[in-house]
Amino acid sequence: MAVLVIAEHDNASLKDATHKTVTAAAKMGGDIDVLVAGKGIKDVMAAAAKIDGVRAVLGVDHDSLERQLAEAMEVVVVGLMDGYDAVLSPDTTTHKNYMPRVAAKLDVQQISSVTGVESADTFVRPIYAGNAMATVQSTDAKKVVTVRTTAFAAAGEGGSASASDSAANIGDLKSEFVSEELTKSDRPELTAAKTVISGGRGMGSGENFKLLEGIADKLGAAMGASRAAVDAGFVPNDWQVGQTGKSVAPELYIAVGISGAIQHLAGMKDSKVIAAINKDEDAPIFSVADYGLVADLFKALPEFEAELEKAGV
């Protein structure tokens, strides 16, 4: 059996989500190759060749792949699938964009956001906002799977796989990239951070998120938010944690002014330790929090920051 893992990268560097997807692939058994599709990807290919357990790295370098647009990725991946029994990608927006296209072209039912791999054809995935876990077995000849990377540990980096360039026949596309407006931040990436601090509607305004910044600085934390905070325009859309936003599973998740709706819990309840600050002692967030502080956040946050300082954090 051979499994193709699609790398997560930004053309310059390889992302940890790739290593985690390799771990999921390894549970299926068989040989693992990594596909790096992009533009100017030499360094990414070299990094992918170091991942433990990888047989070979295939690089497809093409102008149309700079942004990994859906149609171009479909052509590249479908073109390679003769040689593979399964293809796995992280379940980030880049891959969610084209993996269903790959599945449809291969006439395969995609298995989305798996959190467990039982065997080469059987997978566990959350449904209903994580309120139920379905174990499904695929009867398709080839498997198309996206992986909830927070559920898998990253593969190590002691490998030395071969790396080679592969050509792709990408013709005219019916879509083109126009522009991008990326949120600039020096903080760690939300889905990969060891600590995440999120604010909700209770923060009251975007300005008030400054109260979380000092704490995030001290803890080296990424910043997140509830849907309500994003909808209200307090913070950018890519901060949304939840069923329909990002899934995170850090060592520590701190929820501030977030009530704990099922859609929010779906994206963070696998965190190792959860702390919550909310003025309503009956807020559902306390039912998943290891440590709950019932307090007004405008009073509690400055105190929390000062206490961190005192504790030498």
Added chain:
Amino acid sequence: MKVLVPVKRVLDYNVKARVKPDQSGVDLSNVKMSMNPFDEIAVEEAVRLQEAGTATETIVVSIGPAKAQETIRTGLAMGMDRGVHVQTDDDLEPLAVAKILKAVAEAEGADLVITGKQAIDNDYGSTGGMLAALLDWPIGSAANSMSKDGDALTVVKEVDGGLQTVKLQMPALVTTDLRLNEPRYASLPNIMKAKRKPIEAKTPADYGVDTTPRLKTLKVTEPAAREAGIKVEDAAALVDKLKNEAGVL
């Protein structure tokens, strides 16, 4: 421009799903069902396109049991022109749904299909992408805003790092994200009016689609529960616990 919007009837987002004791699935008897919230956003967008004179006809389609008609009526009450109901009592997977939707889109001569980015029950998030591929159309996933000029559709998408803008040649498919618009509530007169709007009755067989499932559900279980935690007195106690008990600072 003809716009087709597929809508799914799902467990209402306010209701917590309960796993059946025999682990065969989620209990959907006697619980509130509603239109998938992302599909309400898709319907709203289609109706706005028509109100702006950009769309000439808006069609709402649902694949599902007899009760899926109610979901179609909701779309009609929000302002869609007419409905198509593809009736089946089987649990169809996204691939089968996409194949049926392809046939409907072709039969209707749709220029634009707007689906939800995901259905909040099974969370596959794959129907839209599959449908676009089967039609060989370009896709704008997780739309934050969209606008048509001439034969092109400009879509601003929500991506992991922020926002990305793409330009699609029509015909095209768009999947909705939460910030695309705020769906309207249907007014009482419009609910009454919707009762008289036509809904065409179809079956998967009418479109010659093989809907045999590709996945076997072996079991559906409760997720691992978290143990209840404790309440702390103040910020100092919180820092102390996080540092000395949990060891995460």
